[in-house]
Amino acid sequence: MKKLKKIDLRVSLAGLKLKNPVIAASGTFGYGTEYTGLAEPGDFGAVITKTITLAPRPGNRPPRICETASGMLNSIGLANVGFEAFKNDKLPRLVEKKAVIIANIAGNTIEEYVELAKKINKISHIPALELNISCPNVKQGGIAFGTDPSSAAALTKAVRKVYKKTLIVKLSPNVSDIAAIARAVEKAGADALSLINTLYGMAVDIKKRRPVLGNITGGLSGPAIKPVALYNLYKAYHSVKIPLIGLGGIMDHRDALEFLITGAVAVQIGTANFVNPSAAKDILSGLAGYCRENNITKITKLTGILKC
Amino acid sequence: MKQYHSIQIASNARVSDKAYTLSFKIPGLAKSADPGQFVHIRLSPGSNHPLLRRPFSINDIRGDKVEILYEVKGSGTELLSQISPKDTLDVIGPLGKGFDIDLRKRYHLLVAGGMGIAPMGFLGRRLKSLKLKHELLYGCRSSSELIPSDIKICSISSDDGSCGKKGLVTSLLPDKLESCQNPVVYACGPWPMLKAVARICQNKNIPCQVSLESFMACGVGACQGCVVRSSDGSYISVCDKGPVFDSRLIDWDQDCVV
Missing domain, CATH: 2.40.30.10 (Translation factors)
Incomplete structure (x- = not known):
């Protein structure tokens, strides 16, 4: 058998070097060890933790998830063990897996984000931070910072002051002009952007005449949102110079290619992890296959080659 | 897995x-x-x-x-x-975590309502291979929905009276529990039934394990989408901490998730 030509899948996000461009999206890969036997953190270029807050959060009232046409709604509500338990109980097990770890954080106030960023900055095993300013399922914090360019910039600037490693900001599609937010966050010192988080959505139980979700509304993810994600990525790519990480409904390597070609340096896999825990591995082999067929030796050559 | x-x-x-x-x-x-x-x-x-x-x-x-x-x-x-x-x-x-079979118990009572019969075939087979005395209390809506089972059935109930005793399976439970020594109960079925079974067992101080249903996304404890409220007020995921729980661990006053 002819030996397959090796494709260089390595990418770099403002100095953060990843062995491949497929990243596990926050909240869909837990603390990195839940899928043992099905998928490993090392399958991914990096693993983004479930959102961490200073204090533990119980999360929202159930039901928390609901399937919709080619997608799903969730209203988990940032349920997490809190920073101390993350650091002491969850992190050591994830570190053993030898994957690149990106911590995703959220807070109710700028001060809380800053305090968390300082703590994460001290952890040598975590080379990057993703700021969640786009969770649609909590009242305070989260999306409150993500829908207004000046609030997003103020938060990014405050965190930038204390956080010395790679700083990624995760943007919301629930805005009228994502380019304005992207520019504001870039100017405030972000090293990279992740886009998009989930879209506001809801579903109704016609028998009970009640919302399906305990929280009434939730965030829509899955293949249903992919066109929205690509549109937002396209707009952001033409507005900022920092690297972009694309996400929203990526299920297979063809979806991932659409994001790379539109301008993403790397992609995140979220809902697909639930459906197919081997999605990351399947996507990576599909990406390498596409590169071979098209005589592309480095995956980075694909970024932003969209012809318009 | x-x-x-x-x-x-x-x-x-x-x-x-x-x-x-x-x-x-x-x-x-x-x-x-x-x-x-x-x-x-x-x-x-x-x-x-x-x-x-x-x-x-x-x-x-x-x-x-x-x-x-x-x-x-x-x-x-x-x-x-x-x-x-x-x-x-x-x-x-x-x-997930299945039934915890207590080998010291003399009598293992399986209580199923409707599709709650689903995990009982396997449980019955396991109890049989362990040579533990077991029986099934089975309730359904009507005879047309009765699902054949290999397990020894002690009583059947149906909502419309078309098979077994008319009424809910939970109405058969107290008498059954009175008549046996050192029992343990394993239950699966709709939330109101499980709630009633849990209450009856708790009042009599009889250990009871329930198998819960929930909407799930990951199935492995990562997404926290399938949680129910536990008796201490915290949320527990059904997929990895359950689906089988000690009935005392569940807050039965919440709305049913499914």
């Missing part, structure tokens, strides 16, 4: 008005599974509809064949009912 791609269907047969049993051969899964555990099935590999996997209790294991029991309820199970032996599925399992 493991993901098994392209699993060939062995059979998919109707067993009552709305219920079917589906079986497939996975030797590794058949060997490692315990009663009460579930499999997470992708109903249409390669398509995004339905998108999420569906959890099914393991109804029985015969040799290297795994069997699930399901009722046609929505588009996912409708699709499943049309699957034939030439089709394939993508199966993850075994998942």
Whole structure:
């Protein structure tokens, strides 16, 4: 058998070097060890933790998830063990897996984000931070910072002051002009952007005449949102110079290619992890296959080659 | 747990008005599974509809064949009912924490309501192989929905009186518990039934394990989507901390999730 030509899948996000461009999206890969036997953190270029807050959060009232046409709604509500338990109980097990770890954080106030960023900055095993300013399922914090360019910039600037490693900001599609937010966050010192988080959505139980979700509304993810994600990525790519990480409904390597070609340096896999825990591995082999067929030796050559 | 791609269907047969049993051969899964555990099935590999996997209790294991029991309820199970032996599925399992069989108990009472019969076939088989005395109390809506079972049935009830005693299965429980020594109860069925079983057992200080149902996304404890409220007020995920719980761990005053 002819030996397959090796494709260089390595990418770099403002100095953060990843062995491949497929990243596990926050909240869909837990603390990195839940899928043992099905998928490993090392399958991914990096693993983004479930959102961490200073204090533990119980999360929202159930039901928390609901399937919709080619997608799903969730209203988990940032349920997490809190920073101390993350650091002491969850992190050591994830570190053993030898994957690149990106911590995703959220807070109710700028001060809380800053305090968390300082703590994460001290952890040598975590080379990057993703700021969640786009969770649609909590009242305070989260999306409150993500829908207004000046609030997003103020938060990014405050965190930038204390956080010395790679700083990624995760943007919301629930805005009228994502380019304005992207520019504001870039100017405030972000090293990279992740886009998009989930879209506001809801579903109704016609028998009970009640919302399906305990929280009434939730965030829509899955293949249903992919066109929205690509549109937002396209707009952001033409507005900022920092690297972009694309996400929203990526299920297979063809979806991932659409994001790379539109301008993403790397992609995140979220809902697909639930459906197919081997999605990351399947996507990576599909990406390498596409590169071979098209005589592309480095995956980075694909970024932003969209012809318009 | 493991993901098994392209699993060939062995059979998919109707067993009552709305219920079917589906079986497939996975030797590794058949060997490692315990009663009460579930499999997470992708109903249409390669398509995004339905998108999420569906959890099914393991109804029985015969040799290297795994069997699930399901009722046609929505588009996912409708699709499943049309699957034939030439089709394939993508199966993850075994998942979750199953029944904790206490070998010191003299009498093991299985209480099932409707589709709650699903995990009982496997549990009965395991109890039989352990030579532990066990019986089934089984309630259904009507005789047309009665699902045949290999387990020794002590009483049947139906909502319309078309088979067994008319009424709820929970009305048969107190007398049954009075008549046996050192029992343990394993229950599966609709939330109101489980709530009643849990209350009856708690009042009599009889250990009771319940198998809960919930909407799930990941099935492995990562997403926290399938949680129920526990008696201490915290949320616990059904997929990895359950689906079988000690009934005292659950806050029975919450709205049912499914």
